[in-house]
Amino acid sequence: MTDQTTHLTEDDRQSAADGTLPVERRADVEAHLADCDACAADVARITELMKRTRDAMLAPPSETASLDDLWSPIRARIEASKVVSLGTGARPSNSRPLISLIVGGIAAALLLTAVMLRVRPSEPRTSATAQATPDTSVLRAVSDSATAYEAEAQILLDRLEIQRATMRPEARAAIDRNLHTVDVAIAELKDAIARDPNNPALRQLLATSYRQKVELLKRANAS
């Protein structure tokens, strides 16, 4: 049934244009459009707008080439996010119970190890020259930073040793487990860096795991 005095509603016209008319409305709307030039023209305008915008919008953007430089900050954030759960300094931690810190630390250290193991060398292992001639300046920098952290860690370890006697056994065991896990991660990272000295992700992870160790010791001492 077509009613020329009552034009199609906005709903009908918009739905007719984008093909979302409910089945039960289709016959009536189509009949009206066949008879009413005004409604038919309006639906055609909407359809044309949709086609026009779609054609224009789906054209590839011209800025594509310049997106390459976004990868580096993305990668940096990804590497950082891998250790965010370590909680090193991100939140004030003194108010948290020691045991939860320890458990969190274990999880973090395990994550770190897992992350480390997943990092691929930046160059193929078959490159004998890369193995034979690591970048000595990089290794020296890593070694310097490692020495500084190791020194701080040792002071904290000594201080912790004094406190051990007053600690609950489960807390003591948790700290030991945690430290062991971090130490394993550090050892593996050092080994990985020796094999792949130019991998920035490995260096960053090593620095972070040292920081993690120092943080763990600080927390343990503060508890």
Place this chain on the structure above:
Amino acid sequence: MNARAPESSRITSAESDSARVGDAVRRARQGDVGAFEIVYRAYAARMYALCRRMTGDDAQSRDLVQDVFVRAWERLTTFREQSAFGTWLYRLGVNVVLEQLRSRKRDDTRHTDAGEWIAGPGSMGDRLDARMDLDAALARLPAGARTVFLLHDIEGYSHDEIAQMTGIAPGTSRAQLWRARRALMGMLDA
């Protein structure tokens, strides 16, 4: 998130070498950042285009592209292999942009209401043309109407899907779409 892939949101150009990218996605899921770079290069342009359309701003879009891929990395383990990665990523991208738009709206008190239209058609006096014109016209739409228009008419999401993503009612989505189309028709002299 098992809804069908919206017609136009499949990232077809990137999926044309789907074997390589698919393999990269699998390796990235296992923590391989190098593989994730391949994924980034395959989808960055399309993601930028989405962000650019939704925000109308280059710098903001570049920040958002970074946010999207960092989020994608964090959520990779929730991606189910049987669903198209492009669709999954796209949806995630839409959500990241919507979050950003919402927080900007909260921060921006002079932002228009959903029902308020910015400067009327033809008020600038200059004749608009093609893509640049469309970008300019879209930029003059209120954020809510622009978002719905882009998601429905350009990206192919249904009103139910848009409602799910944005938190508005499907009926509101429809009303926003119609108003956006009418405003664009006026501005573009369609």
